[in-house]
Amino acid sequence: MSLSYVHVEADSPWSTYLSQVDRVVPYLGRLARWVETLKRPKRTLIVDIPIEMDDGTVRHFEGYRSQHSLTRGPGKGGVRYHPDVTLEEVMALAAWMSIKNAAVNLPYGGAKGGIRVDPKLLSLKELEKLTRRYTSEIGIIIGPHQDIPAPDVNTNGQIMAWMMDTYSMNVGATATGVVTGKPIHLGGSLGRVKATGRGVFVTGREAARRIDLDLQGARVAVQGFGNVGSSAAELFGQAGAKIVAAQDHTGTIFNAAGFDLSELIPHVKNTGGVAGFRGSEPMANEDFWDVACEIMIPAALEGQITTDRARRLKAKLVLEGANGPTLPSADDVMADRGILVVPDVICNSGGVTVSYFEWVQDFSSFFWTEDEINVRLDKIMVGALRNIWDTADRHKITLRTATFAVACERILTAREERGLYP
Ligand code: GLU
Numbered sequence: 486m487s488l489s490y491v492h493v494e495a496d497s498p499w500s501t502y503l504s505q506v507d508r509v510v511p512y513l514g515r516l517a518r519w520v521e522t523l524k525r526p527k528r529t530l531i532v533d534i535p536i537e538m539d540d541g542t543v544r545h546f547e548g549y550r551s552q553h554s555l556t557r558g559p560g561k562g563g564v565r566y567h568p569d570v571t572l573e574e575v576m577a578l579a580a581w582m583s584i585k586n587a588a589v590n591l592p593y594g595g596a597k598g599g600i601r602v603d604p605k606l607l608s609l610k611e612l613e614k615l616t617r618r619y620t621s622e623i624g625i626i627i628g629p630h631q632d633i634p635a636p637d638v639n640t641n642g643q644i645m646a647w648m649m650d651t652y653s654m655n656v657g658a659t660a661t662g663v664v665t666g667k668p669i670h671l672g673g674s675l676g677r678v679k680a681t682g683r684g685v686f687v688t689g690r691e692a693a694r695r696i697d698l699d700l701q702g703a704r705v706a707v708q709g710f711g712n713v714g715s716s717a718a719e720l721f722g723q724a725g726a727k728i729v730a731a732q733d734h735t736g737t738i739f740n741a742a743g744f745d746l747s748e749l750i751p752h753v754k755n756t757g758g759v760a761g762f763r764g765s766e767p768m769a770n771e772d773f774w775d776v777a778c779e780i781m782i783p784a785a786l787e788g789q790i791t792t793d794r795a796r797r798l799k800a801k802l803v804l805e806g807a808n809g810p811t812l813p814s815a816d817d818v819m820a821d822r823g824i825l826v827v828p829d830v831i832c833n834s835g836g837v838t839v840s841y842f843e844w845v846q847d848f849s850s851f852f853w854t855e856d857e858i859n860v861r862l863d864k865i866m867v868g869a870l871r872n873i874w875d876t877a878d879r880h881k882i883t884l885r886t887a888t889f890a891v892a893c894e895r896i897l898t899a900r901e902e903r904g905l906y907p
Contacts, residue, residue, distance in 0.1 A: 498577030509639030560596030563637025629662035684717020684835015736760035
């Protein structure tokens with residue numbers, strides 16, 4: 486039965502998620518009886534966020550927090566600030582968090598939040614007010630043992646600091662474990678900022694090894710040069726790969742010899758995007774998908790790899806740094822063309838894995854070294870990917886369906902063991 490409170494369009498994030506769930510049903514055996522559980526969020530809160538702007542006017546913003554599943558543990562997932570955020574998108578992102586957390590076996594359910602706002606149009610003071618009021622409004626369902634937000638698109642450590650402070654002031658005690666991705670002196674973890682990009686690299690390295698793709702000299706194209714895309718690019722660069730194309734909201738750049746990342750990364754920091762980088766030539770946005778490369782990393786928003794783009798891709802390996810970048814029909818095209826896709830729900834799980842480390846460190850008030858973090862992250866991701874790969878080989882299914890199979894089995898077993906109350 487479809488939900489009455491969302492209007493779902495074809496190829497929207499929620500319908501993409503639903504079709505990914507449908508594809509896994511044949512592999513769930515008796516647990517298929519519980520599958521409807523995955524097709525509806527446990528609860529979703531919609532909040533109004535009024536703030537007084539610097540010019541004295543009052544503006545209202547729409548905010549959400551969706552808890553898709555709390556079966557395996559507290560909710561966990563980021564908060565996104567973007568003008569196109571919708572209820573339906575946040576629901577899909579929350580559901581993907583449930584799958585991701587179960588795929589890496591973190592003791593969490595899945596949740597996600599968002600505010601429909603363009604944060605670039607707000608002053609720092611307005612951004613702080615927006616964040617604090619949003620946190621207060623969703624305060625009734627978040628907490629270190631209930632649901633733990635983290636950064637996502639256009640949110641960062643400063644926003645997590647405000648969220649932590651607001652929640653703490655409201656409950657009357659400093660609760661560092663209520664959010665992750667915090668600054669280091671507020672209970673943040675070393676390695677968290679770059680963890681998602683590192684995870685993309687780790688899964689990419691393992692996948693490349695399996696398909697005999699040498700990273701030395703491999704050409705990489707990256708869509709989205711924010712936290713995830715730039716950190717992944719850096720690690721691929723260190724492994725000898727060449728980043729030949731990059732695209733973000735400011736434009737597309739190309740350099741057949743590979744960019745000098747020690748110049749590109751500061752350029753993006755200083756100017757807000759890749760456009761105008763001296764060591765590159767500009768390229769038409771749509772041509773990005775035709776670039777000759779071995780590895781394509783979509784690390785921006787959902788729905789980027791359409792059927793048409795999947796037919797044009799030159800890459801052998803697609804590493805989904807973003808959540809939901811590929812439409813189901815495009816998945817089929819890439820499978821037919823022999824392009825290997827490491828799906829978002831394992832590929833970008835490095836961020837939430839280090840969020841888990843941060844949460845554990847906050848509870849024990851004992852902090853690990855960056856080396857300990859990175860070694861543990863590598864080990865968890867390699868182990869999770871190996872298990873997924875074995876599942877894919879056993880059933881002859883894509884890595885995406887295999888990741889869903891591993892994750893859904895864990896979630897639905899927990900569902901069955903807990904039973905229905907009352
Ligand atoms: N926003 C990130 C994601 O999509 C991280 C979530 C977290 O650390 O809780 O996986």
